[in-house]
Amino acid sequence: MAIITIYQGASGSGEELAEAVAQSLGYGCISREVLVEASLRYGIPEAKLNELVEKGPSWWNRFLQNLQPYRIALQAAFCEIAEETGIVYHGHVGHELVPDLKHVLKVLLTAPLEVRIEQVRARYNFNPSEARRYVEEVDKARSRRLMAMFGTDWRDPSRFDLVLNLGRMSSEAARRLIIETVRLPDYEMTPVSKQAFSDFSLAARVHAALVLSSSMSGATLEVKANQGEVSVSGTIPYWLSDDAVTAQVHKIQGVKAVRTEDLVRTPLDFGLST
Numbered sequence: 001m002a003i004i005t006i007y008q009g010a011s012g013s014g015e016e017l018a019e020a021v022a023q024s025l026g027y028g029c030i031s032r033e034v035l036v037e038a039s040l041r042y043g044i045p046e047a048k049l050n051e052l053v054e055k056g057p058s059w060w061n062r063f064l065q066n067l068q069p070y071r072i073a074l075q076a077a078f079c080e081i082a083e084e085t086g087i088v089y090h091g092h093v094g095h096e097l098v099p100d101l102k103h104v105l106k107v108l109l110t111a112p113l114e115v116r117i118e119q120v121r122a123r124y125n126f127n128p129s130e131a132r133r134y135v136e137e138v139d140k141a142r143s144r145r146l147m148a149m150f151g152t153d154w155r156d157p158s159r160f161d162l163v164l165n166l167g168r169m170s171s172e173a174a175r176r177l178i179i180e181t182v183r184l185p186d187y188e189m190t191p192v193s194k195q196a197f198s199d200f201s202l203a204a205r206v207h208a209a210l211v212l213s214s215s216m217s218g219a220t221l222e223v224k225a226n227q228g229e230v231s232v233s234g235t236i237p238y239w240l241s242d243d244a245v246t247a248q249v250h251k252i253q254g255v256k257a258v259r260t261e262d263l264v265r266t267p268l269d270f271g272l273s274t
Helices: 014-027 032-042 044-055 068-082 115-124 128-150 169-182 192-209 241-249
Strands: 003-008 030-031 086-088 104-110 162-165 219-226 229-236 258-268
Touching: 003 014, 003 169, 014 030, 014 086, 030 032, 068 115, 068 128, 068 192, 104 169, 115 128, 115 258, 162 169, 169 192, 192 219, 192 241, 219 258, 229 241, 241 258
Parallel strands: 003 086, 003 104, 030 086, 104 162, 229 258
Antiparallel strands: 219 229
């Protein structure tokens, strides 16, 4: 089973392509709506998550604040979904939510600007100038979002395994290329890559449970996991003990042992704005 993420700028039919790939492979197809819904259990306000992953550019002026809690919640939710079965994710942040493991295939769909403008014009019944403005504004907003959350640029092709130019090929050709690629030995899940993802997933879920809990407001943590053994380091509120942190981590499914390493107390409670 593999994890496939498909990213596309403001245009085209990437969602339909993702669904076709998932159907061909017998995988689940996950959208941003599913990811947001799965993230809600970590206590993040739904309105904030929707602002973060929405298509429009206006989020930036409303969202100049610490994005770490939202990134952590989305990452933990993505891992929960992807750990159960093979998935195809179509969205704007999915390729940055999972590391570059052997069984992860990250796909970028692109096309010449004029082709993308025509696709948007046809999809939304815009005139040419409206379609051009839409493409430019949405691309800028998504660039800001990814830079703020991950320090990366979606236009960097080295962030992806496969770049497909839909200005030169049909959606059917793109579907076949993705399927053939993910079936190559290069992208087969191995015991090592499976364990690496399990470790990453457990660390992400522990991280989210800690940082997004009311008792850990203002904490800045680094969490690592290795076959069920979890280590936690960083800063925590001054009133918390190592034992309290350890007890909270032990509540997470899959945790076998906990180590707290060099935890620093701070009297400052920066809080999570809601």
